Amino acid sequence: MFNCKESIDSLLPFLEGEMSPEDEEHLRQHLNGCPPCVEFVNTYRATSGLCRKALVKSMPPEVAGRLRAYLRSKLETK
Ligand SMILES: [Zn+2]
Structure with missing residues (x-):
């Protein structure tokens, strides 16, 4: 599990629909026993575009760093 x-590492691929079924199963098992992670997924899903930047500000530093790096990589590929 x-x-x-x-x-957190697998959350973004999961939300983007790019996750392998095996990893998705691992993530679902974790979410079953971890309300803070569920809360983050729900909040992220309910948020879009610029609002996600506000969400990042309320995240733990490690999570925020990962998400920021992810968003930056997305922007740079366009
Ligand atoms: Zn967790």
């Missing part, structure tokens, strides 16, 4: 860090 994933721990929180692994779940």
Whole structure:
């Protein structure tokens, strides 16, 4: 089963629909027992575009760093 860090690592591929079924199963198992991670997924999904930047500000630093790097990589490929 994933721990929180692994779940965060896999969260963005999951939300983008780019996750393998095996990893998705690991993530779902983690979410079953980890309300903070579920909360983050729900909040992220309910947020779009610029609002996600506000969400990033309220995240733990490690999560925020990963998401910022992800968004930056997305922007740079366009
Ligand atoms: Zn967790």
